[in-house]
Amino acid sequence: MNLDKALLDIFHLKTFRPGQREIIEDLVNGQDVLAMLPTGAGKSLCYQLPAYILNGVAIVISPLLSLMEDQVQQLKSNGFRNVVALNSFLGHNEREIALNQLHKQKIIYVSPEILQSRFLLNKLKKLTISLFIVDEAHCISQWGHEFRTDYLKLAEVRAELGNPPCLAITATATKEVQEDIIEKLALKNYQTHIYSIDRPNIAMVVSKVSNNLPEKLEELVTLVRNLQGPGIIYVSTRKWAEDISTILLNKGIKRVAPYHGGMSNEDRLLIQQQFINDELQLICCTSAFGMGVNKPNIRFVIHFHYPTQLESYLQEIGRAGRDGQNSIAITLYGDDERSIQLSLLTREFPSEAKLFQVLQYLRSTMPHGRIDETRLISETGITEIMWRFIRFHLEEQGVIVNLTCIPIEKDPYEIVKLISEKVTKRIRYKHDKLTLFKNWLSVNKQCRRKLVLEQFDEQQTSRPDNCCDVCGINLENYFEKEEVLHPYQPQDWQDELRKLFHE
Known part of the structure; x- marks a missing residue:
């Protein structure tokens, strides 16, 4: 396949930026890829071009609504119509139309949270999935700077979709984070393309x-x-x-x-x-x-x-x-x-008091089937980020299954203790990162770069x-x-x- 011709025909670009060709070649050849390109190096093209070359539809998991919407608008403004973002920007009617026309798309942008929808997954399983792209892949690592617990479920989702070739791409990932991404996404026979994070300009x-x-x-x-x-x-x-x-x-x-x-x-x-x-x-x-x-x-x-x-x-x-x-x-x-x-380090994590409050709420609503997440957040006073963190660890302990609370057999104090230990470990790690960065700020004799x-x-x-x-x-x-x-x-x-x- 002539990638230069495809680049010119589809995106009207004459040359690839460093790293783009190698990543695209591996994806087109059906391999998993871990890639790190610096911000501004053209990461989006690394999956958009193969998405339009390959048969089927590419799934792009993106962490932010604004990021999805920006990329969709860019593609549409350049003449690409068969792309959609499934998010809250869609009205009810638009959402219904989009869900009924998924088979007509080449790229579908989703958040990791919406991929937990069994209804959507069943829709996607009927399609030929060409690629499974995890954008801002550092979010999947517990050592990443924007850790999102729903990213940890992506390997299961990918398996349900037939394990299509996976691209995990990010701009910043230490060796520790890279290894975590590979493990959490269960990448097999993967290729790595790691480029310098330096931006000399x-x-x-x-x-x-x-x-x-x-x-x-x-x-x-x-x-x-x-x-x-x-x-x-x-x-x-x-x-x-x-x-x-x-x-x-x-x-x-x-x-x-x-x-x-x-x-x-x-x-x-x-x-x-x-x-x-x-x-x-x-x-x-x-x-x-x-x-x-x-x-x-x-x-x-x-x-x-x-x-x-x-x-x-x-x-x-x-x-x-x-x-x-x-x-x-x-x-x-x-x-x-x-x-x-x-204070920023701790505000996204629940206190022990909040954990007990959530458990009490779940116990009181247990006979009523699926958890109403919006109501839970409102009545317990926790943030959406806190709830995602709590829900993930309650699922790990078997307290929640498919957003349904099952009878709590464990001692609530034991449940809270286990989650609090996770919180403490995470805060300690972030505190160490803050100290490291503050030391960098204080440097006055060594080159910062x-x-x-x-x-x-x-x-x-x-x-x-x-x-x-x-x-x-x-x-x-x-x-x-x-x-x-x-x-x-x-x-x-x-x-x-x-x-x-x-x-």
Whole structure:
């Protein structure tokens, strides 16, 4: 099969980026693949091209609604109609139509949670599944920075679908996480394609700031006024995303918007599209923003609050400079933030009191059949993330089967003890990761890039001119040359129509 011709005919591209051809060749030849490509290296094409080459439909498991929707919209805007995302963006009628037309699709995007639906699985089992793609595959590892318990059930789902060739692909995975992915997905006779996580066009800067909040905010405003955009500012909470956006707007900085998981799906999608289309120049957001956003010209990423581990940091700064042009990542680092980060480590896990409350709720509703998850979350006051964690471990202990609670024979105290031990182990691991990252932030004598590469068992072979603050860097190289933010120029409506109809 001539992959170059397929690339040109289907995606109108003349050349593959590093790693893409090798991954696609293995998938087309029916092999399982574990791949690690840096953010911005074109991971989506690695499964989209073989999906359109092979007979049948490819299943893509994706962790975020916005990521699914963005990729579906990109494909449709490029003329691909036989692609769908099964998620909450679909209305009731759209969902019914989509489920009845799955056999007409080439790519179906799903979340790991929706794949637990027996109804959907039975529908998929009637199809020829060409590929089983696990995007952001680090989520399947308990050592991954965005661990999702429903990812652990994917090997069973794949087996039910006839064990089609599997691609597990991610941007950041240590050796430990890579081994965990292989084990949890039960990859057999697999090929690995592991590429450097280094993005030499992104300069890394850590700026030590005062613990005085007004001074830190003033530093942020100064940077935003001067840096060439577009840009992203990462903060730790939804409230901070709203507050920073308001502060910048009040300072006269235009085309700024907040983005976080507490907003409606529609609002998030709108803001994402406005940013991609240069109608917005600056996004103040939590880590919920950025994954899969296809915007090549992001020039800077600022962490107003630093993330809890190196892997998250690399994913977030990797959203800059996808066009290969010089970009910069700046972390504003204050000693007082450690308490904020420690609270982030624990907030996704249930306390023992919450665990007992959930068990009591399940016992009281036991005679009524299937668990009403929405009601359980509402009445017990836990988050959806907490419930997923609890449900997974209750399923492991046989307390829940197919979302039905069976008579609890075990001592509730024993159940809580076992789950609490899992929580403690997980928090300890994340605490160690936070300490490691904080030590990296505190470095003042060793090249930051070199230390990052060592964490992924890589050796630094060359050093870019604009490497990091320790090696020496001139911030003015990244300042706007003419004006802070380019005025938005709406496209001519005729040009817009030509794009829509691919003329």
